[in-house]
Amino acid sequence: MSKPFFSLLICFSIFFFSNSVFADMKEGKKAYSRKDYTEALKQFQKYNDGNPSSGEAWMYMGYIYESKKDYNKSIQAFKKAVSLNLPKKDLVNSLTKIILYHNYQRDYGEVISYSNRLLKIDPDLSHIQKIRAAAEERYSSGGPRKPVYHEEEPEQESVSSLEKKLKQDPNNKEILWRLALAYYNEKEFAKSESILSGLVKSEPENVEYGYKYGALLVRVGNYDDALIVLNRIEPKIPSEREKLLYYTHLTQAAAYHKKKNFEEASKYYRKAHANKHTVLPLIGLTKIKWQQKDCDNAIKTAEKALEYGEKTREIRMYIGLCKIQIGKKEEGYDLLKEIGSAIEKENPELKELPDVYYDGILKLARYYTNNGNYEKALKYFHAVQPDEEEIREYNFYLGKTYLYTGSVDKAITHLEKVEDSAGAYYLLAKCYSEKNDQERTMSYIKKSGSIKSSYWVSAEKDKAFKKFRSDENFKTFLETRAGTRDHKKSEDDKEEDDSQDRD
Known part of the structure; x- marks a missing residue:
């Protein structure tokens, strides 16, 4: 074989090998974006095998394991990533994940070590400076130095494996218990509930089953x-089982919170915080104070929660909501928009958005609707599932957004659910005008005007009804306010329309 040919062969081999390696990364990212984590992990591992000096695939694996709530594997992957080559932005994000994890576990030695490394890269990260300072204080004062783990279940066998074992031994409670947990983790809640209800009935004193x-x-x-x-x-859980008590109190608080029993919810959030000084109970208390419009105390609680250095985005979201509520709208919306942009950068389609963000995202959806950014508003509306208290506002603004993005039938579906609303009736009139249904257009103008008379003035000027103004019946309908007066009022008597298209 000639030397030039051999060199050419080597070049082609390197080219095809390199292409194959980068194809693994590309396919891994595609699978990651569509949340096919099994395929993503497979492709990222192939990339690692062919490119052992890069930390990028390990970083993605860290995010995947975090999504799967396998925090130990997640942090190990992030640690592997930061030991290899990473762009500065990815290195900062991965080190931050590691620091927050160890801070939550109260492993302050690790917090200090990784914080020192991160602050050498970016010395201006004030939140990391605060976390390091708190860790140094607790570490030097003899505070906990070993990880304090979550009350997590042991590693789960697959559902199919446990189902096979249960067929062979159908009355084995240990297998039933593990299968119930496996169903729960796979979100097959009906199957999990069926097993757990039987276990609780057979052993009502078993606090693990009950929890x-x-x-x-x-x-x-x-x-x-x-x-x-x-x-x-709750009263049967021994005091030394502080983690189980913590999760029980936190779950009780969540249930009372969902029932809008704020007094009981607050009590159990405080109990949970007494069991373990973590950020989650403080976020719950912050939300309650915001819901009760006690914004000064909500902000104080939020600022206390920020000291933990975790879940800062969720906490800052409630600070933004509170600022809007107390009249500092520009400051509040700027904060919410910053948070929304950060979420979109990580999750461009806002798919499977954690419900902790719903309050802020719903407020932004309404904001973008009122400011005419309907495409963005629609994206934000689709990302949330409002509770009963918010459903009226949700339907109104989503209906308005659909109308102005050309989805008239969808707009009608949502707006018809908003009862006794002059704004919703007026938007419905616009919808039926788009459908050239003059009779229903007039009906809804009349409904809106009977609640808020300024809508009669709006209807006379609105371009949405221009197509009907040459019709004498429609013209007379507006001039007489659907027969409720003999002639138009003079210009001096006309009411100003200061609330068009609002609920």
Whole structure:
């Protein structure tokens, strides 16, 4: 074989190998974006095998394991990523994940070590400076130095494996318990509930069965039954089981919160915080104070929660909502928009958005609707599932957004659910005008005008009804306010329309 040919062969081999390696990364990212985590992990591992000096695939694996709530594997992947080559932005994000994890576990030695490394890269990260300072204080004062782990279940066998074992030994409670947990993790809640209810019935004193059954009932929205179960087992949990008490109190708080029983919810959030000084109970208390329009105390609680250095985005979201509520709208919306942009950068389609963000995202959806950015508003509306208290506002603004993005039938579906609203009736009139249905257009103008008379003035000027103004019946309908007066009022008597298209 000639030397030039051999060199050419080597070049082609390197080219095709390189292309194959980068194809693995590309396919891994595609699978990651569509949340096919099994395929993504497979492709990223192939990339690692062919490119052992890069940390990028390890970083993505860290995010995947985090999504799967396998925090130990997640942090190990992030640690592997930061030991290899990463762009500065990815290195900062991965080190931050590691620091927050160890801070939550109260492993302050690790917090200090990784914070020092991160601050060498970016010395201006004030939140990391605060976390490091707090960790140094707690570490030097002899505070906990070993990780304090979550009350997590042991590693789960696959559902199919456990189902096979159960067929061979159908009365084995240990297998039933593990299968119930496996079903829960796979979000097959009906199957998990069926098993857990039987286990609780057979062993009503078993606090693990009771806690998990209560947590599942909260997850599926059966708050009353959940509280019956949780309130029964709470006094039976030994005081030394502080983590189980913490999760029980936190779950009780969540159930009462969903029932809008703010007094009881606050009590159990405080109990949970007394069990373990973590950020989650403080976020719950912040939200309650915001819901009660006690914004000064909500902001104080939020600022206390920020000291933990975790879940800062969720906490800052409630600070933004509170600022809007107390009249500092520009400051509040700027904060919410910053948070919304950060979420979109990580999750461009806003798919499977955690419900902790719903309040802020819904407020932004309304903001973008009122400012004419209907495409963005629609994207934000589709990302949330409002609770009963918010459903009226949700339907109104989503209906308005659909109208102005050309989806008239969808707009009608949502607006018809908003009863006794002059703004919704007026928008429905516009919808039926788009459909050239003059009779219904007039009907809804009349409904809106009977609630708020300024809508009669709006209807006379609105371009949406221009097509009907040459019709004498429509013209007379507007001039006489649907027959309620003999002639048009003079210009001096006309009411100003200061609330068009608002609920």
